[in-house]
Amino acid sequence: MQELLQQVLSGIASGGIYASLALALVLIYNAMGLVNFAQGEMAMFATFLAFTLIDHGLNYWVALPLTLLLAFAAGVLIQRVVIRPVERAPILTLVIVTLGLATLFNGLAGFLFGYVPRSFPSPFSVLTVNLAGAFVSYRDLGVMGVSAVVLVLIYLLLQRTTVGLALRAAAHHPDASRLLGVRVSWMLALGWGLASAAGAVSGIMVAPILLLDPNMMQTVIIYAFAAAVLGGIESPLGAVVGGVIVGVTVNLAGAYVPGVGGDLQLAVAFAIIVAVLVLKPNGLFGHAAVRRV
Amino acid sequence: MTALLEVEEVRAGYGPTSVLHGISLSVPEGEVVSLLGANGAGKTTTLRAITGGVRWTGDIRFCGRSLKRMHTEDIVRCGIAHVPEGRGILTELTVDENLRLGSHLRRDGPAVIKDYERVFEYFPVLRERRRLSASTLSGGEQQMLAVARALLMRPKLMLLDEPSLGLAPMVVRSIFEIIRTINQADRVAVLLVEQNARLALEMSSQAYVLEVGRVAVQGASAELKGNESVRRSYLGY
Numbered sequence: 252m253q254e255l256l257q258q259v260l261s262g263i264a265s266g267g268i269y270a271s272l273a274l275a276l277v278l279i280y281n282a283m284g285l286v287n288f289a290q291g292e293m294a295m296f297a298t299f300l301a302f303t304l305i306d307h308g309l310n311y312w313v314a315l316p317l318t319l320l321l322a323f324a325a326g327v328l329i330q331r332v333v334i335r336p337v338e339r340a341p342i343l344t345l346v347i348v349t350l351g352l353a354t355l356f357n358g359l360a361g362f363l364f365g366y367v368p369r370s371f372p373s374p375f376s377v378l379t380v381n382l383a384g385a386f387v388s389y390r391d392l393g394v395m396g397v398s399a400v401v402l403v404l405i406y407l408l409l410q411r412t413t414v415g416l417a418l419r420a421a422a423h424h425p426d427a428s429r430l431l432g433v434r435v436s437w438m439l440a441l442g443w444g445l446a447s448a449a450g451a452v453s454g455i456m457v458a459p460i461l462l463l464d465p466n467m468m469q470t471v472i473i474y475a476f477a478a479a480v481l482g483g484i485e486s487p488l489g490a491v492v493g494g495v496i497v498g499v500t501v502n503l504a505g506a507y508v509p510g511v512g513g514d515l516q517l518a519v520a521f522a523i524i525v526a527v528l529v530l531k532p533n534g535l536f537g538h539a540a541v542r543r544v
Numbered sequence: 545m546t547a548l549l550e551v552e553e554v555r556a557g558y559g560p561t562s563v564l565h566g567i568s569l570s571v572p573e574g575e576v577v578s579l580l581g582a583n584g585a586g587k588t589t590t591l592r593a594i595t596g597g598v599r600w601t602g603d604i605r606f607c608g609r610s611l612k613r614m615h616t617e618d619i620v621r622c623g624i625a626h627v628p629e630g631r632g633i634l635t636e637l638t639v640d641e642n643l644r645l646g647s648h649l650r651r652d653g654p655a656v657i658k659d660y661e662r663v664f665e666y667f668p669v670l671r672e673r674r675r676l677s678a679s680t681l682s683g684g685e686q687q688m689l690a691v692a693r694a695l696l697m698r699p700k701l702m703l704l705d706e707p708s709l710g711l712a713p714m715v716v717r718s719i720f721e722i723i724r725t726i727n728q729a730d731r732v733a734v735l736l737v738e739q740n741a742r743l744a745l746e747m748s749s750q751a752y753v754l755e756v757g758r759v760a761v762q763g764a765s766a767e768l769k770g771n772e773s774v775r776r777s778y779l780g781y
Contacts, residue, residue: 413644413648416637416641416644416645416648417645417648419636419637419641420634420637420641420645423634423636423637424632424634424635424636426597426628426632427628427632427633427634428634428645429615429616429617429620430595430616430620430626430628430632431620431632431645431646431648431693431697432617432620432621432648432649432697433617433645433648434617435617
């Protein structure tokens with residue numbers, strides 16, 4: 252029982268990481284009807300940025316928000332410079348463009364920082380604390396806390412502010428929003444910025460666990476895909492819930508299902524994706540595409 | 545009296561298909577002008593040209609300023625509220641959020657609150673449904689929401705694209721009643737596209753009848769209404 256609780260808690264911590272990246276995927280899916288295949292690599296690159304800042308002697312708690320700001324700006328810039336010119340292109344063009352971005356960031360990180368895995372500092376100790384009989388590391392608690400704060404901030408921005416309202420309107424109904432004076436193009440750029448920042452959080456949280464190298468996010472992005480699909484690819488709340496469910500499920504499967512261990516956890520994520528697509532294609536929070544005539 | 549909106553020799557179309565072959569019309573300040581004609585005559589395209597939803601040549605001036613090459617969102621910010629074909633309801637959002645998008649650019653807080661009061665007085669059903677998803681509204685309620693949202697934009701000019709489409713006669717009457725009230729109380733000019741010519745001519749002071757992308761007849765609404773041959777050949781009643 253105690254071990255189960257422990258596994259669940261550490262699953263929630265990984266879930267927070269997946270949730271952030273899944274939220275990034277959902278934000279961009281809403282803005283352009285397509286998942287951004289470069290999301291993981293953008294997050295990885297931002298993590299290298301944070302690494303460089305901390306390496307130059309900046310305090311972690313200064314480097315973290317600073318990196319998120321830079322990631323936000325980079326996201327906006329990428330939308331304006333790279334995505335906007337092909338906005339109306341066929342979906343396959345957009346897929347190729349985001350795949351190109353992924354390759355670009357991966358190569359650039361390799362070129363600038365090398366492929367040797369680096370240990371990334373964490374402000375939280377790996378010591379454990381006894382929580383209702385289960386031992387949880389401060390690091391897991393810290394990951395949960397930071398993810399929760401970022402997710403709540405993004406939620407408040409989207410649901411409680413005028414900008415968030417305009418952003419949601421622009422993502423779902425660009426033409427009708429323009430007629431209400433919403434600057435749709437800038438709202439989409441804002442969506443890219445937010446997604447980029449949310450992704451950066453997941454990179455920075457996962458780096459102390461996985462070690463930082465240019466391929467670090469390539470498994471994380473699969474879990475994030477699973478989370479986003481499970482939540483219903485259009486729903487930000489679904490991405491968060493999906494992230495936690497994926498985190499816990501994968502962790503439990505690794506611990507209790509014979510043969511899964513640490514090696515086949517990724518297969519569990521794929522199994523979740525396939526199962527959702529077969530059984531409930533709209534996910535937990537997605538709406539079926541219904542049109543009234 | 546100067547015209548609020550002037551459309552001059554506007555040609556527009558979709559890709560290789562041209563729909564408007566040189567349309568000219570004007571809407572004076574505070575007046576209701578109706579735009580009539582059969583399906584495919586170019587009524588909707590005229591409205592879309594005004595708010596930049598379709599490329600056009602010629603000239604369109606609003607408040608004395610040319611709208612050439614302006615983006616839709618900037619044209620709208622000049623004071624034009626366009627209730628498009630299909631009403632433009634954001635069905636993913638709640639009724640309240642739809643209304644808030646109408647007023648989201650305004651900086652005159654107290655006046656906005658008053659306008660909300662008025663909107664709910666005109667359309668009590670919207671107050672009851674505030675927190676519900678706009679997709680749960682009936683067709684008539686969605687049309688009310690669209691007009692209410694346009695009112696909250698505090699425009700100088702409203703473009704209404706077939707507000708009566710698909711609605712029960714009772715509902716149509718009450719919506720037109722309120723459009724008239726808005727026009728008279730706030731001096732909001734209206735350019736009204738309607739299939740229901742009889743209704744539109746009653747509402748408006750001026751009318752234009754389009755035929756395959758050209759203005760076929762224009763004049764005072766009262767005159768057109770009384771002119772038997774115009775009525776027979778163009779308005780079909």
